[in-house]
Amino acid sequence: MYEICPETAADEYEVESLYDLCFAPGRTALSSYRLRDGVSKVADLCLLLRDPTGILLAAIRYWPVRVGEHSTLLLGPIAVHPTAQGEGLGGLLMRDSLTRAQKLGWGRVLLVGDAPYYSRFGFEKLDGVEMPPPTNPDRVLGLELQPGAWVDIAGLVTRETSQDVPPGLAEAAGNSHLSSACIEVEHPRDDTIADESGDFATDQRSFGSGSG
Numbered sequence: 001m002y003e004i005c006p007e008t009a010a011d012e013y014e015v016e017s018l019y020d021l022c023f024a025p026g027r028t029a030l031s032s033y034r035l036r037d038g039v040s041k042v043a044d045l046c047l048l049l050r051d052p053t054g055i056l057l058a059a060i061r062y063w064p065v066r067v068g069e070h071s072t073l074l075l076g077p078i079a080v081h082p083t084a085q086g087e088g089l090g091g092l093l094m095r096d097s098l099t100r101a102q103k104l105g106w107g108r109v110l111l112v113g114d115a116p117y118y119s120r121f122g123f124e125k126l127d128g129v130e131m132p133p134p135t136n137p138d139r140v141l142g143l144e145l146q147p148g149a150w151v152d153i154a155g156l157v158t159r160e161t162s163q164d165v166p167p168g169l170a171e172a173a174g175n176s177h178l179s180s181a182c183i184e185v186e187h188p189r190d191d192t193i194a195d196e197s198g199d200f201a202t203d204q205r206s207f208g209s210g211s212g
């Protein structure tokens with residue numbers, strides 16, 4: 001069995017090594033990293049996927065940011081070990097983390113990435129949402145986890161400076177046990193498993209169309 005678990009402090013070196021392997025040198029010079037400097041990750045949503053022997057195959061992280069005055073999730077980085085890319089593991093982590101985010105009460109997600117990949121999860125180009133330069137606006141994508149969550153949301157993306165729990169998340173705090181656990185998953189190549197992703201694959205069909 002493969003396992004998806006929240007990242008812990010002990011995993012830090014392994015995760016950074018995976019990102020160094022998967023991204024071009026100088027990745028931390030990207031402007032999106034300035035939004036993460038000095039800000040704690042959203043711990044429940046930073047997930048690792050390990051194979052049955054414990055080898056780290058994929059990792060995803062999230063940070064809180066602001067779009068204008070609005071609390072928003074910044075998705076990324078996500079990376080899959082080069083020897084395991086194209087097997088559906090990235091999709092597993094995307095869907096599982098987005099399902100957890102929804103259960104935790106997050107309304108909207110932002111990322112900078114390739115629309116041809118992320119559109120399969122319901123992400124759409126965001127108009128009027130400005131990442132720190134230099135960022136190609138065509139790569140600024142959003143997803144609604146709650147209907148209408150991106151409607152009339154625009155402006156500069158800035159660092160989250162508040163320590164307060166964003167509105168909506170406090171009410172969902174009772175769901176934390178649903179979103180902080182390890183889960184076992186079949187390898188996606190095993191097509192006898194119809195859909196390991198659970199809720200989100202169904203939900204995003206209704207939420208995805210409103211993004212943008």
Ligand SMILES: CC(C)(COP(=O)(O)OP(=O)(O)OC[C@H]1O[C@@H](n2cnc3c(N)ncnc32)[C@H](O)[C@@H]1OP(=O)(O)O)[C@@H](O)C(=O)NCCC(=O)NCCS
Nearest residue numbers: 022076077078079080085086087088089090091114116117
């Ligand atoms: C991008 C990444 C996370 C995808 O994970 P993965 O496990 O390899 O992808 P999956 O197996 O879930 O999906 C494979 C599909 O995505 C497509 N795909 C992968 N990367 C893509 C990209 N950058 N643009 C468009 N399509 C892409 C593949 O062509 C394949 O398409 P198909 O289903 O039509 O055959 C992984 O390839 C990776 O780590 N790449 C290097 C780091 C990176 O670019 N991270 C994303 C930026 S934050």
